[in-house]
Amino acid sequence: MVDATHGPDAHAAEFPDVELYHPRSWWTRYVFSQDAKVIAIQYASTALAIGMLALVLSWLMRMQLAFPGFLTFIDAAAYYQFITMHGMIMVIYLITALFLGGFGNYLIPLMLGARDMVFPYVNMLSYWTYLLAVLVLVASWFTPGGPTGAGWTLYPPQAILSNTPGQESGIVLMLVSLILFVIGFTMGGLNYIVTVLQGRTRGMTLMRMPLTVWGIFIATVMAMLAFPALFVACVMMLFDKLLGTSFFMPALVEMGELLPHDGGSPILFQHLFWFFGHPEVYIVALPAFGIVSDLISTHARKNIFGYRMMVWAIVIIGALSFVVWAHHMYVSGMNPYFGFFFAVTTLIIAVPTAIKVYNWVLTLWRGDIHLNPPMLFALAFIVTFVNGGLTGLFLGNVVVDVPLSDTMFVVAHFHMVMGVAPILVIFGAIYHWYPKITGRMLDNTLAHLHFWVTFLGAYLIFFPMHYLGIMGVPRRYFESGDISFQPPSAHDLNIFITVMALIVGAAQLVFVFNLIWSIRHGKPSGGNPWRATTLEWQTPETPPVHGNFGRELPVVYRWAYDYSVPGAAEDFIPQNQPGTNPPHSEAPKKRRGAKS
Amino acid sequence: MVVAVVLVLIVVGSVVFHFLSPWWWTPIASNWGYIDNTIIITFWITGAVFAAVVLFVAYCVWRFRHKDGQKADYEPENKRLENWLMGLTAVGVAAMLIPGLFVWGQFISVPAEATEAEVVGAQWQWAYRLPGADGKLGLSDTRLVAADNPYGIKPDDPNGHDDVLIEADYLHLPIDKPVKMLLRSVDTLHDFYVAEFRSKMDMIPGAVTYFWFTPTRTGQFEVLCAELCGTGHPYMRGGVVVDTQEDYDAWLAGQQTYAQLYAPEVLKTADID
Numbered sequence: 017m018v019d020a021t022h023g024p025d026a027h028a029a030e031f032p033d034v035e036l037y038h039p040r041s042w043w044t045r046y047v048f049s050q051d052a053k054v055i056a057i058q059y060a061s062t063a064l065a066i067g068m069l070a071l072v073l074s075w076l077m078r079m080q081l082a083f084p085g086f087l088t089f090i091d092a093a094a095y096y097q098f099i100t101m102h103g104m105i106m107v108i109y110l111i112t113a114l115f116l117g118g119f120g121n122y123l124i125p126l127m128l129g130a131r132d133m134v135f136p137y138v139n140m141l142s143y144w145t146y147l148l149a150v151l152v153l154v155a156s157w158f159t160p161g162g163p164t165g166a167g168w169t170l171y172p173p174q175a176i177l178s179n180t181p182g183q184e185s186g187i188v189l190m191l192v193s194l195i196l197f198v199i200g201f202t203m204g205g206l207n208y209i210v211t212v213l214q215g216r217t218r219g220m221t222l223m224r225m226p227l228t229v230w231g232i233f234i235a236t237v238m239a240m241l242a243f244p245a246l247f248v249a250c251v252m253m254l255f256d257k258l259l260g261t262s263f264f265m266p267a268l269v270e271m272g273e274l275l276p277h278d279g280g281s282p283i284l285f286q287h288l289f290w291f292f293g294h295p296e297v298y299i300v301a302l303p304a305f306g307i308v309s310d311l312i313s314t315h316a317r318k319n320i321f322g323y324r325m326m327v328w329a330i331v332i333i334g335a336l337s338f339v340v341w342a343h344h345m346y347v348s349g350m351n352p353y354f355g356f357f358f359a360v361t362t363l364i365i366a367v368p369t370a371i372k373v374y375n376w377v378l379t380l381w382r383g384d385i386h387l388n389p390p391m392l393f394a395l396a397f398i399v400t401f402v403n404g405g406l407t408g409l410f411l412g413n414v415v416v417d418v419p420l421s422d423t424m425f426v427v428a429h430f431h432m433v434m435g436v437a438p439i440l441v442i443f444g445a446i447y448h449w450y451p452k453i454t455g456r457m458l459d460n461t462l463a464h465l466h467f468w469v470t471f472l473g474a475y476l477i478f479f480p481m482h483y484l485g486i487m488g489v490p491r492r493y494f495e496s497g498d499i500s501f502q503p504p505s506a507h508d509l510n511i512f513i514t515v516m517a518l519i520v521g522a523a524q525l526v527f528v529f530n531l532i533w534s535i536r537h538g539k540p541s542g543g544n545p546w547r548a549t550t551l552e553w554q555t556p557e558t559p560p561v562h563g564n565f566g567r568e569l570p571v572v573y574r575w576a577y578d579y580s581v582p583g584a585a586e587d588f589i590p591q592n593q594p595g596t597n598p599p600h601s602e603a604p605k606k607r608r609g610a611k612s
Numbered sequence: 613m614v615v616a617v618v619l620v621l622i623v624v625g626s627v628v629f630h631f632l633s634p635w636w637w638t639p640i641a642s643n644w645g646y647i648d649n650t651i652i653i654t655f656w657i658t659g660a661v662f663a664a665v666v667l668f669v670a671y672c673v674w675r676f677r678h679k680d681g682q683k684a685d686y687e688p689e690n691k692r693l694e695n696w697l698m699g700l701t702a703v704g705v706a707a708m709l710i711p712g713l714f715v716w717g718q719f720i721s722v723p724a725e726a727t728e729a730e731v732v733g734a735q736w737q738w739a740y741r742l743p744g745a746d747g748k749l750g751l752s753d754t755r756l757v758a759a760d761n762p763y764g765i766k767p768d769d770p771n772g773h774d775d776v777l778i779e780a781d782y783l784h785l786p787i788d789k790p791v792k793m794l795l796r797s798v799d800t801l802h803d804f805y806v807a808e809f810r811s812k813m814d815m816i817p818g819a820v821t822y823f824w825f826t827p828t829r830t831g832q833f834e835v836l837c838a839e840l841c842g843t844g845h846p847y848m849r850g851g852v853v854v855d856t857q858e859d860y861d862a863w864l865a866g867q868q869t870y871a872q873l874y875a876p877e878v879l880k881t882a883d884i885d
Contacts, residue, residue: 174842179842347838356716385673415646418719419812475622495846505634509635
């Protein structure tokens, strides 16, 4: 732990005020705003809105699986459009955008003691490009043939062939939307990276940053390296579709007719897609790791256990996640010898990931655990993430993947680990930071209702689903009732899962109601309701105004986890609290191993 | 208190569900019992870790929940504990990975005595081809696919003339004979998947993929397509019938060859080179 402190005379107001852009009208203050906090709320609202659409789509596809034929407008084409759009929206347009565009924008400047992102104008463009990407995606519903139904992985050749829904224009709009998303995200991402590297206030060394920032920072670096692969894959497929090139298209016969493509490689697309797609899993997971560390530490009133190990685990996971992508392709027909390499790298990632889990639960040990809504969601995250992470050890172990790949086991696994778990963190984070964003608390009773239904319901949806996959039920089946080896009881399980999905989905309406209702009617929160140490809770105003910190930027004297410090007056010491550090200040080094 | 109880119930419920649920794998019909064993090892290790972590959390929530006057410990790091946990995790991971890699080595090493059988996928049906008397499959090319040559077999390759073409839903295989499945597609990705054989592999237009297995049980097994291939994907079904050697020979005698069905010697040789 770096504990060098700056003298109490360190002066923060060395950046002239003119450097900060000031809005002059309502439009530039609330709509075309360059303030990261406003952009964050714009990102988050857009992501939650499009996420509600993805939620409704999941209801519809579950209705089809449990009660085939009940909703007559769902035919096979519609079903495949629903699963494709549900997956794409949830992964990219909801979770990625919300973690990085939403929490990243709101928390990075505030947690680092900066007035704003370093490139506010580009930051604004980032949001508007993202919004355009969402609108292009939604527009595909209003084109002939509708949105693409190629599955969220968009595998060619099928994605651009005529027996796939959305072949007319849906696939084109999908690819254009992804390209726009990558462009928009690159503008935002460069901002986050440069702000973390250059915009920290005095005393905020890298090893004093809250883990939230570490998670978002490394995830953004990864996104900068991974999204280009998606970008080029989309461009190449657009060329195949619109210009008749053959990047991914071998000679093939469609409906008895030889198409003019020749020599392309479908598996090349899969490599490009998963070179993006696997880091994407961690782009979603690392911000969740970081945020949940801070939630657990704050609400257990205890420093995060093994901070340095946590930072290095984030960095190592981020690096390793670039050499595991082909574990999505064990049965793709790639050279089978790759299986050895990718199984080894994939299972190695389990080690730093497990360390993170141990450190979360060891943070609870001898803590002072306040079961506030953010803590409840953090605990639920641990349960679902451990569950989903462990089933990843089945799928990552190449030969075990052979029977399980492309079955409902995979669906259950990735929903648990990169759907349910990160979204539980998103909820916890919203309950945690809503008071800072609005100055009011969310209603506690509604929060508990939302929590219990969401957590238990999601577990009851996805835990039993694994067993359908072990039985061998394939995923992406519009109808699965007539599979020979499936007992009738499997259909009962499908009905149960669907009913739970409807209930869990409905519980999200409670959450949305709480979000809107509490803006006006919530209990006033004060500036630091959770008695937290990090800088965003130390702003002079709540919600923080333009410029975040008033006339002078805070100066940081300690790490982010000084909770329950022996000898301190209170059970937390804000990072910017000046004065001599209590005797524990060199503790991290001296006390190492003291407990063993 | 409630939280701790619920966490314990999640562990107990998950374990009980695992042992009592009626949903489990199909009775195996191939030599890949090793894969099942690896899954069982993985279940034990991961199940133990899941129970341990969640029960530990439940204990912490019960024991260290906030009470007035309680203060948390201040313990930034504990290198020894962290190293122990890291070491144990590495051992657990190795215990799953090593048998897994060993079995994978077997999975991709086709025995020399394996006979070949080709599966051709097209939206949304299966067709099969056996090498015939010479034991060799004729060369094929998607660009040759036509009404009179649905498999795209090269008419000028003599190895192909005696190939047995099975344009039906069911492929027959003899029991206890290793077979190398050669997989091919003429339009988009498909995946030849039989749950009872514990194996599957994608089929890629323009390439030939493979896996091998030995059928160990007679009977009829459903072939499913396991890679999304358009709106007809769930209806792309076929079957494999595992026969005794006598039944298999009788079935094979009733099949027709490429030469018998399409008389390639009268076809023009397409110039595609």
